[in-house]
Amino acid sequence: MTSVEGNEPYLKVTDLTVRFPTADGLVQAVTDLSYGVDLGKTLGIVGESGSGKSVSSMAVLGLHDRRSAQIDGSIVVGGTEVVGLSEDKMRSLRGNSVAMIFQDALAALHPFYKIGKQLSEAYLVHHKGATKREARARAIEMLDRVGIPQPDRRVDNYPHQFSGGMRQRAMIAMGLINNPSLLIADEPTTALDVTVQAQILDLLQDLQREFNSAVIIITHDLGVVAEMADDVLVMYGGRAVEYGPCKDILTHPEMPYTWGLLSSVPDVSADTNARMIPIPGNPPSLLAPPTGCAFHPRCVHASKVQGDLCRTTLPELLPGVRGENHLKRCHLANPDAIYEAEVLPEIAPEIMEGGLR
Amino acid sequence: MTTDAELPGPEAEAPTGAAPFQQYDEPVAFQDLVGQTHAAAELNPDAEAVLSVDNLRMYFPIKTALMRRTVGHVQAVDGVSFEVPKGGSLGLVGESGCGKSTTGQLITRLYKPTGGSMLFEGADLATMSEGTLKPLRREIQMIFQDPYSSLNPRHTVGAIVGAPLRIHNVVPKNKVLSRVQELLEVVGLNPEHYNRYPNEFSGGQRQRIGIARALALQPKLMVADEPVSALDVSIQAQVINLLQDLQKEFGIAFLFIAHDLAVVRHFCPEVAVMYLGKIVEIGDRASIYSNAHHPYTQALLSAVPDIKQAATGGRRERIRLTGDVPSPIDPPSGCRFRTRCPIAQEICTRHEPPLLQIGKRHKVACHFPGRLGAHPREPITARLLGVDTTGAPDPGASPATDLRQQPGYADTWFDLDAKSIGRA
Numbered sequence: 024m025t026s027v028e029g030n031e032p033y034l035k036v037t038d039l040t041v042r043f044p045t046a047d048g049l050v051q052a053v054t055d056l057s058y059g060v061d062l063g064k065t066l067g068i069v070g071e072s073g074s075g076k077s078v079s080s081m082a083v084l085g086l087h088d089r090r091s092a093q094i095d096g097s098i099v100v101g102g103t104e105v106v107g108l109s110e111d112k113m114r115s116l117r118g119n120s121v122a123m124i125f126q127d128a129l130a131a132l133h134p135f136y137k138i139g140k141q142l143s144e145a146y147l148v149h150h151k152g153a154t155k156r157e158a159r160a161r162a163i164e165m166l167d168r169v170g171i172p173q174p175d176r177r178v179d180n181y182p183h184q185f186s187g188g189m190r191q192r193a194m195i196a197m198g199l200i201n202n203p204s205l206l207i208a209d210e211p212t213t214a215l216d217v218t219v220q221a222q223i224l225d226l227l228q229d230l231q232r233e234f235n236s237a238v239i240i241i242t243h244d245l246g247v248v249a250e251m252a253d254d255v256l257v258m259y260g261g262r263a264v265e266y267g268p269c270k271d272i273l274t275h276p277e278m279p280y281t282w283g284l285l286s287s288v289p290d291v292s293a294d295t296n297a298r299m300i301p302i303p304g305n306p307p308s309l310l311a312p313p314t315g316c317a318f319h320p321r322c323v324h325a326s327k328v329q330g331d332l333c334r335t336t337l338p339e340l341l342p343g344v345r346g347e348n349h350l351k352r353c354h355l356a357n358p359d360a361i362y363e364a365e366v367l368p369e370i371a372p373e374i375m376e377g378g379l380r
Numbered sequence: 381m382t383t384d385a386e387l388p389g390p391e392a393e394a395p396t397g398a399a400p401f402q403q404y405d406e407p408v409a410f411q412d413l414v415g416q417t418h419a420a421a422e423l424n425p426d427a428e429a430v431l432s433v434d435n436l437r438m439y440f441p442i443k444t445a446l447m448r449r450t451v452g453h454v455q456a457v458d459g460v461s462f463e464v465p466k467g468g469s470l471g472l473v474g475e476s477g478c479g480k481s482t483t484g485q486l487i488t489r490l491y492k493p494t495g496g497s498m499l500f501e502g503a504d505l506a507t508m509s510e511g512t513l514k515p516l517r518r519e520i521q522m523i524f525q526d527p528y529s530s531l532n533p534r535h536t537v538g539a540i541v542g543a544p545l546r547i548h549n550v551v552p553k554n555k556v557l558s559r560v561q562e563l564l565e566v567v568g569l570n571p572e573h574y575n576r577y578p579n580e581f582s583g584g585q586r587q588r589i590g591i592a593r594a595l596a597l598q599p600k601l602m603v604a605d606e607p608v609s610a611l612d613v614s615i616q617a618q619v620i621n622l623l624q625d626l627q628k629e630f631g632i633a634f635l636f637i638a639h640d641l642a643v644v645r646h647f648c649p650e651v652a653v654m655y656l657g658k659i660v661e662i663g664d665r666a667s668i669y670s671n672a673h674h675p676y677t678q679a680l681l682s683a684v685p686d687i688k689q690a691a692t693g694g695r696r697e698r699i700r701l702t703g704d705v706p707s708p709i710d711p712p713s714g715c716r717f718r719t720r721c722p723i724a725q726e727i728c729t730r731h732e733p734p735l736l737q738i739g740k741r742h743k744v745a746c747h748f749p750g751r752l753g754a755h756p757r758e759p760i761t762a763r764l765l766g767v768d769t770t771g772a773p774d775p776g777a778s779p780a781t782d783l784r785q786q787p788g789y790a791d792t793w794f795d796l797d798a799k800s801i802g803r804a
């Protein structure tokens with residue numbers, strides 16, 4: 024998206040579809056998803072739980088069970104096609120040029136091995152010539168980088184001897200130990216206190232600057248997206264529904280689902296007349312997704328679209344009124360005007376009084 | 381999940397009519413949706429306290445595995461005082477492990493406190509026996525964080541919501557079902573769904589079931605411990621609006637525990653900030669969110685990611701707190717925040733700062749209280765404590781004798797700007 028002309032982004036996902044056969048039928052978790060991330064840039068992926076954020080990202084690391092997951096489309100990482108790649112080749116990519124950090128650090132770290140041992144192993148897998156001593160030194164160096172105090176002593180601790188925030192930092196150290204060019208962070212701070220979250224986000228940003236990695240940050244916190252991301256991808260029911268530069272999407276969103284996400288969270292500095300306007304209903308079933316626009320059963324703006332279009336016809340992901348870079352999947356003809364006239368006054372009255380941005 | 385065959389026919393799916401917050405089988409128009417939501421809750425400064433907590437303490441003994449000998453204590457809650465106004469809300473915020481849930485559990489008397497009092501409508505919950513407590517249990521109910529584990533999966537929704545009615549014998553047996561259906565309707569669930577099981581509902585709907593159960597006995601006070609943090613953001617807003625509806629309609633007071641400072645700001649006109657078992661700052665919304673005087677509150681607020689930042693891009697300036705929260709088994713001497721405080725001085729190691737009232741509805745526990753970047757250079761508490769500016773005893777000074785912290789607010793306070801006593 025933000026790539027220089029003629030230059031492919033480091034990660035390029037094209038028409039990705041992921042299906043899982045289950046006892047109840049075929050679950051289509053991700054449908055026709057396309058996006059790109061350049062080196063040195065951060066993409067934020069947002070959406071309710073079940074919208075396909077994790078499934079699409081795990082496909083990038085080839086983490087789905089080959090026997091049960093049906094993956095179509097293309098995922099190119101640094102020039103290598105990942106869809107259909109052998110497990111051997113995938114393994115040499117994973118943890119080396121691509122790494123992932125998960126929401127639950129305790130589940131990702133092995134409880135019976137010392138933190139240092141787990142870090143050294145991760146290093147040795149991709150540095151066959153390195154000695155154990157070198158690997159241990161590298162582990163200590165990484166713990167120090169992520170702000171663990173007295174890393175030379177802490178390296179011999181077990182995961183349960185670390186606090187929640189320290190475990191999260193240890194997992195980030197593990198993800199970064201081989202200087203990956205692409206880092207995917209799946210809800211890396213959801214379970215943490217705001218103070219620890221701030222430390223971890225600072226850390227991710229510092230490390231990205233240093234190594235010029237491409238980063239994907241998956242989160243439900245639009246504040247995190249606002250502070251971290253260059254581009255934003257909003258997912259609903261397995262599809263991209265809005266995609267573009269972060270600033271543009273968050274200040275001029277053009278799709279009612281994005282409006283719903285913005286209006287349902289209060290802001291710490293909001294006007295006290297601001298309302299928390301929920302999205303009615305619940306996320307869709309992926310076994311029997313709604314017809315037309317998947318959001319139509321919950322959309323409070325569908326009545327502004329001519330006829331029955333929202334219910335019958337899937338809108339395409341197309342540029343809106345604000346330029347080629349800002350894509351949205353919605354039939355509304357003048358979303359910007361509706362947002363400013365109806366939504367914004369309810370969620371940010373102070374902006375209305377002071378005039379529009 | 382059930383198959384379609386087990387679900388009631390379409391006639392059972394009829395809209396629930398009078399429910400204040402519907403489940404929207406049909407999408408409503410945006411303006412109607414807005415009409416069902418609330419702006420931030422307002423403070424009623426004249427409301428009396430429904431709950432008055434004074435110097436509450438809970439020390440959990442730590443026992444050795446072998447001898448069952450007590451070798452120390454977790455000072456989970458250590459001398460907190462606050463009031464919850466009738467029909468109003470007090471928010472409780474702070475980092476993990478600071479004692480928020482323990483405070484809530486003490487009020488519902490899941491534990492008997494180590495010390496202090498909790499006056500609820502004139503009766504002290506802290507010292508009451510189980511027998512005298514039982515009728516009061518109806519008046520104070522709890523809503524839990526996890527809508528998955530707080531409902532028994534083998535009981536129908538009707539049995540779950542009806543249980544408190546049966547236990548406390550509040551309605552005749554043949555009226556329980558109709559009361560349950562009323563309650564389901566009030567929380568925006570289909571009253572015909574009383575015979576379904578929890579796993580047939582989404583997370584947000586399960587939280588509504590928990591709320592219906594808590595409402596069954598028409599409580600005066602609800603302790604809501606992270607009631608929305610397990611829910612998706614869009615569903616969080618549904619539940620917050622529902623709680624606001626219920627508060628308005630039934631005059632329920634809330635002790636609202638959450639780590640999301642923005643949600644607390646919306647729901648609670650008054651907020652208490654806890655750190656390691658103590659309240660470090662308490663006040664009305666403006667005092668805490670726009671005029672915080674404690675370095676910890678300031679650090680917490682500066683750490684919240686801000687959506688408005690999208691307009692400028694990048695991270696905003698924040699106070700970086702270093703280190704982890706110390707253990708409540710062996711908390712630091714003096715001010716408990718001193719190991720992480722960016723402006724700590726010698727006196728902070730020696731003396732615990734008293735919780736001083738510095739505004740009409742604003743108290744802070746810090747030797748150097750002040751707006752961000754404008755903390756005083758000399759401790760304002762030295763004279764009160766009868767010490768010099770380093771905290772060493774000052775033979776010439778006479779310490780104030782009435783530093784004990786009261787639950788509510790006094791009519792006079794220490795005005796920091798004028799360095800004199802302010803008055804309402």
Ligand SMILES: Nc1ncnc2c1ncn2[C@@H]1O[C@H](COP(=O)(O)OP(=O)(O)OP(=O)(O)O)[C@@H](O)[C@H]1O
Nearest residue numbers: 440454456475476477478479480481482483639708
């Ligand atoms: N039954 C218990 N026995 C011993 N220690 C306990 C017990 N319950 C809580 N604690 C300790 O008391 C302190 C306060 O815990 P509490 O659950 O009140 O924290 P909290 O503020 O609710 O945190 P969180 O935000 O993580 O829910 C913690 O150090 C905790 O480990």
Ligand SMILES: Nc1ncnc2c1ncn2[C@@H]1O[C@H](COP(=O)(O)OP(=O)(O)O)[C@@H](O)[C@H]1O
Nearest residue numbers: 043050052071072073074075076077078079309
């Ligand atoms: N192995 C699997 N088998 C069947 N369904 C799956 C599997 N993994 C994920 N799903 C389904 O795919 C959808 C998207 O999941 P996910 O990507 O994890 O959502 P999120 O956006 O919360 O990360 C969900 O409905 C989930 O239940």
Ligand code: SF4
Nearest residue numbers: 316319322333353354
């Ligand atoms: S296409 Fe129709 S239903 Fe979908 S978001 Fe746009 S207006 Fe709403």
Ligand code: SF4
Nearest residue numbers: 715718721728746747
């Ligand atoms: S009393 Fe001292 S250590 Fe405690 S918050 Fe105030 S300045 Fe910081």
Ligand SMILES: [Mg+2]
Nearest residue numbers: 076077078209
């Ligand atoms: Mg996920």
Ligand SMILES: [Mg+2]
Nearest residue numbers: 480481482605
């Ligand atoms: Mg808790």
